[in-house]
Amino acid sequence: MILKDSEKVKNAAGRWVPKNVNGKAQVPYKGLAKHKPKTRKHGSSGVSCADYPNDGNKLVTSLKEALVKAGLRDGMTISTHHHFRNGDYLANQIFDIAHDLGVKNLMWFPSASFPCHEHLIQYLEDGTIHHIEGSMNGPLGKFTSDGKMKGLGVLRSHGGRYQAVQDGEVQIDIAVIGAGCADSFGNANGLSGPSSTGLLGFALADSQYAEKVIVVTDNMVEFPCYPWQIQGNYVDYTVKIDKLGDPEKIISGTTEITKSPDRLFLAELTARFCEHAGIIKEGFSFQSGAGGTSLAVGEYFREIMKRKGIKARFARGGSNKYLVSMLEEGLVDYILDGQTFDLEGVRSMAENSRHISTSPFTSYNYHGKGNFASLVDVVILGATEIDVNFNANVVTHSDGYLLHGMGGWQNCLFSKTVILPVPLFRDRIPVIVDEVTTLCGPGELIDVVVTERGIAINPGRKDLIKAVKGSGLPVMTIEELKDKAEKICGKPEKPQLDEDIVAVIKWVDGTLLDSVRKIKQ
Amino acid sequence: MAKPVEKDKIFFGNSGPGVRSDCQVNMELLTKGGLEIDLNSKVSSMYGKSIREMLKDILGFFDIKNARITIQDSGALPFVLLARMEAMIKYHVGSEKEYLPEMLTENLYKSTKERFRFSRLYLPGNSPSLMLNAGVHQPGGLILDLEDSVSSEKKNEARFLVRNALRQLDFMGTERMVRINQFPLGLEDLAFIVNHNVHLILVPKCEGPDQILQLEKEISRLTEPAVKDDPIFIMPIIESALGVENAFEIAVSSKNIVAMAIGLEDYTADIGVRRTARGDESLYARTRLINACKAVGIQPIDSVFSDVGDMEGLKEAVRKSRSLGFEGMGCIHPRQIQVIHEEFQPGMNELNKAARIVEAFEKAKKDGLGVVSLGTKMIDAPVVKRAQKTINLAVSLGLLQRNGAK
Numbered sequence: 001m002i003l004k005d006s007e008k009v010k011n012a013a014g015r016w017v018p019k020n021v022n023g024k025a026q027v028p029y030k031g032l033a034k035h036k037p038k039t040r041k042h043g044s045s046g047v048s049c050a051d052y053p054n055d056g057n058k059l060v061t062s063l064k065e066a067l068v069k070a071g072l073r074d075g076m077t078i079s080t081h082h083h084f085r086n087g088d089y090l091a092n093q094i095f096d097i098a099h100d101l102g103v104k105n106l107m108w109f110p111s112a113s114f115p116c117h118e119h120l121i122q123y124l125e126d127g128t129i130h131h132i133e134g135s136m137n138g139p140l141g142k143f144t145s146d147g148k149m150k151g152l153g154v155l156r157s158h159g160g161r162y163q164a165v166q167d168g169e170v171q172i173d174i175a176v177i178g179a180g181c182a183d184s185f186g187n188a189n190g191l192s193g194p195s196s197t198g199l200l201g202f203a204l205a206d207s208q209y210a211e212k213v214i215v216v217t218d219n220m221v222e223f224p225c226y227p228w229q230i231q232g233n234y235v236d237y238t239v240k241i242d243k244l245g246d247p248e249k250i251i252s253g254t255t256e257i258t259k260s261p262d263r264l265f266l267a268e269l270t271a272r273f274c275e276h277a278g279i280i281k282e283g284f285s286f287q288s289g290a291g292g293t294s295l296a297v298g299e300y301f302r303e304i305m306k307r308k309g310i311k312a313r314f315a316r317g318g319s320n321k322y323l324v325s326m327l328e329e330g331l332v333d334y335i336l337d338g339q340t341f342d343l344e345g346v347r348s349m350a351e352n353s354r355h356i357s358t359s360p361f362t363s364y365n366y367h368g369k370g371n372f373a374s375l376v377d378v379v380i381l382g383a384t385e386i387d388v389n390f391n392a393n394v395v396t397h398s399d400g401y402l403l404h405g406m407g408g409w410q411n412c413l414f415s416k417t418v419i420l421p422v423p424l425f426r427d428r429i430p431v432i433v434d435e436v437t438t439l440c441g442p443g444e445l446i447d448v449v450v451t452e453r454g455i456a457i458n459p460g461r462k463d464l465i466k467a468v469k470g471s472g473l474p475v476m477t478i479e480e481l482k483d484k485a486e487k488i489c490g491k492p493e494k495p496q497l498d499e500d501i502v503a504v505i506k507w508v509d510g511t512l513l514d515s516v517r518k519i520k521q
Numbered sequence: 522m523a524k525p526v527e528k529d530k531i532f533f534g535n536s537g538p539g540v541r542s543d544c545q546v547n548m549e550l551l552t553k554g555g556l557e558i559d560l561n562s563k564v565s566s567m568y569g570k571s572i573r574e575m576l577k578d579i580l581g582f583f584d585i586k587n588a589r590i591t592i593q594d595s596g597a598l599p600f601v602l603l604a605r606m607e608a609m610i611k612y613h614v615g616s617e618k619e620y621l622p623e624m625l626t627e628n629l630y631k632s633t634k635e636r637f638r639f640s641r642l643y644l645p646g647n648s649p650s651l652m653l654n655a656g657v658h659q660p661g662g663l664i665l666d667l668e669d670s671v672s673s674e675k676k677n678e679a680r681f682l683v684r685n686a687l688r689q690l691d692f693m694g695t696e697r698m699v700r701i702n703q704f705p706l707g708l709e710d711l712a713f714i715v716n717h718n719v720h721l722i723l724v725p726k727c728e729g730p731d732q733i734l735q736l737e738k739e740i741s742r743l744t745e746p747a748v749k750d751d752p753i754f755i756m757p758i759i760e761s762a763l764g765v766e767n768a769f770e771i772a773v774s775s776k777n778i779v780a781m782a783i784g785l786e787d788y789t790a791d792i793g794v795r796r797t798a799r800g801d802e803s804l805y806a807r808t809r810l811i812n813a814c815k816a817v818g819i820q821p822i823d824s825v826f827s828d829v830g831d832m833e834g835l836k837e838a839v840r841k842s843r844s845l846g847f848e849g850m851g852c853i854h855p856r857q858i859q860v861i862h863e864e865f866q867p868g869m870n871e872l873n874k875a876a877r878i879v880e881a882f883e884k885a886k887k888d889g890l891g892v893v894s895l896g897t898k899m900i901d902a903p904v905v906k907r908a909q910k911t912i913n914l915a916v917s918l919g920l921l922q923r924n925g926a927k
Contacts, residue, residue, distance in 0.1 A: 427596025
């Protein structure tokens with residue numbers, strides 16, 4: 001979409017964003033904590049239990065029947081969830097059915113997409129799906145970047161997705177919730193069965209706010225299915241199918257720490273920084289993801305904690321066997337888990353009352369009365385690019401291609417200390433640059449950038465700068481890091497982008513932070 | 522018999538799945554039509570223009586006016602791309618000229634005979650991706666290897682890469698080393714390294730002083746007058762029964778020999794036994810090498826520990842190595858560096874004991890006593906000397922300050 005000057009506006013971060021996206025008026029980003037909702041929260045239509053079976057049995061014979069009964073028709077918004085990750089069969093089946101029924105112009109609203117959803121490109125091409133609001137990973141990202149999607153892509157964080165649903169920015173017509181275990185009433189959890197996922201937190205908003213809710217399982221149990229991570233009282237129809245996904249790809253059997261010496265080095269340097277900065281102290285809290293470097297940071301934290309006899313009050317996950325073993329060894333009191341990455345995580349959540357299932361509502365929603373992300377002492381995150389103003393990009397690569405979703409990344413920036421361990425360059429691509437291609441996180445919220453060749457601390461964090469003085473850590477300015485990267489790789493040309501906008505980046509409060517432009521063909 | 526390969530079908534460098542930070546180049550010389558560059562690069566949107574300019578420059582330098590060049594680039598840094606191009610161009614047209622990328626000023630530092638050589642990390646000489654961050658891990662030395670890690674058909678192109686790496690790869694203060702090939706191939710390697718501030722050359726399969734003399738003669742013939750005063754140190758690697766028997770003669774054959782290493786895979790093969798973790802089969806060879814080194818005042822260096830996953834085994838091996846008298850060990854993975862350093866450094870107990878001995882000695886000297894004693898134990902002069910050596914080592918490693926305070 002090429003915007004006329006009158007159709008776009010420069011936001012508080014200096015980025016041009018459209019005034020309208022897919023026919024809806026937008027609010028440009030105004031700065032941190034500037035935009036607050038004035039309207040009441042969204043509500044779905046009123047219902048009466050008189051219209052639901054008295055025996056609680058909402059089972060229908062097939063997913064197709066459920067979709068038809070839910071009133072599937074042109075132009076609807078259909079939501080799905082990424083608990084099955086790259087092993088998901090469900091989302092593809094939904095749109096196969098929609099295509100067979102000749103339904104057009106759907107909006108797909110997943111909590112994240114994976115390479116397995118490449119299957120849906122045919123439906124984006126033939127008009128079954130009009131556009132995606134969620135994440136556009138891998139092949140879908142490339143499709144979007146090449147300007148082939150009919151509508152504009154909208155990228156939100158996990159918390160931003162909850163906020164958008166709660167505030168009525170996105171009104172879900174039909175939510176299809178895949179669950180590892182469910183009863184015919186619709187109570188559901190991810191704790192058992194061949195497609196167990198640990199938790200179902202990403203589907204919470206959808207169950208609460210969607211017009212129609214379908215729960216699909218391959219492991220139907222007698223009422224009651226407990227714990228009810230999804231409550232059947234929100235559910236219209238339940239469906240039993242053979243297989244929700246490929247278990248091997250849903251949950252990795254085990255998560256393994258990276259063996260890459262460079263990543264281990266980065267992780268160790270990050271942990272050393274935290275130690276010198278006084279972050280690792282009795283009762284502290286941390287979050288580190290399941291990515292190679294983040295996982296290793298957790299292990300170095302463990303060493304430091306053991307050496308110093310320190311215990312953490314809670315760790316936010318992405319849980320995996322390493323975090324679980326810290327819980328079981330008594331190094332952390334609680335895991336507040338948003339996403340379970342391996343079988344040990346699933347087991348622990350089912351067995352251990354200190355391994356707690358959370359959702360984007362509890363952890364991330366910016367339009368709530370607080371959220372857990374801001375309570376965390378230190379969070380370790382990744383980035384594809386970071387600029388000299390500490391702004392960071394996680395969705396596009398330096399060549400401009402949209403390749404990743406944001407996950408909970410934006411939400412985690414509200415932690416007390418945000419650290420991004422990144423290589424100074426990947427192959428020949430510098431990670432520290434003059435200006436990020438796409439702005440996903442404002443530099444004010446990013447405190448420390450750790451690279452293998454030096455550490456840059458945001459000048460706004462005078463406390464951290466003071467704390468690590470004399471530590472022997474290789475602290476330098478972010479400009480020095482950028483110069484080092486350019487000395488090795490050469491100064492890169494700007495990516496070749498069209499004026500055409502293909503997607504937008506939402507900030508956690510629903511405002512527009514940036515636009516993603518089409519790649520020049 | 523294999524069909525002869527046409528010249529224009531020969532590729533230089535590497536590409537394919539899993540290859541990063543490298544490129545593969547191919548050239549067909551034409552008689553007209555100018556330069557045709559078919560560039561398929563992972564970074565073309567960011568560096569496409571500069572890559573093309575660089576290619577034109579190097580082609581012009583070698584006077585190539587008409588050619589079709591095909592490049593598969595997985596993000597090669599400029600020095601890698603240039604090395605691949607130069608290897609290819611010289612294969613086609615031959616030339617005495619060298620296209621030298623600028624020498625990083627960071628790489629102009631010198632080494633010393635006495636510096637510690639606890640660890641040295643082997644880097645395969647034809648694999649750029651493993652070189653780029655190697656300095657970050659801070660081994661004592663980085664070895665660009667032209668020998669075992671480079672297959673025979675890649676030997677020539679690896680020389681250009683190693684030369685360019687000596688100039689453009691930031692060694693981050695580590696000792697700059699190259700392992701050349703066995704002779705006579707190894708002598709041909711020298712032209713690519715001696716004028717590029719190489720600190721130390723490792724000589725594989727060294728069996729007698731003749732090889733060292735031959736090497737030094739060739740080095741001196743190739744060295745440009747401007748860098749004549751900078752010695753190039755030598756670390757012979759003893760890998761055969763004959764080499765072991767000649768260890769002392771080798772060690773004294775040149776003042777530039779600063780250390781001597783043992784290579785146990787080849788040695789055990791040579792004497793026809795299997796290499797074991799305990800290493801009984803090589804005890805003679807190792808101790809003989811250690812003794813030869815100590816007699817001459819150079820550092821004896823142990824073989825590599827080849828199971829990179831077994832950190833406990835490595836620790837055990839280093840302890841044993843140090844107890845025999847070795848002063849360093851080779852590494853094949855950066856993760857081994859820290860373990861090796863920790864084990865070769867004197868530990869706290871050792872330091873405390875050494876400090877007490879040295880103090881007792883100082884006190885006895887001050888009191889005019891001929892006999893040094895610690896508690897009820899008499900301390901002999903060699904024990905004092907060893908304690909003093911330990912203290913000196915700790916001071917130079919920054920573990921102790923001169924006055925003995927930790």
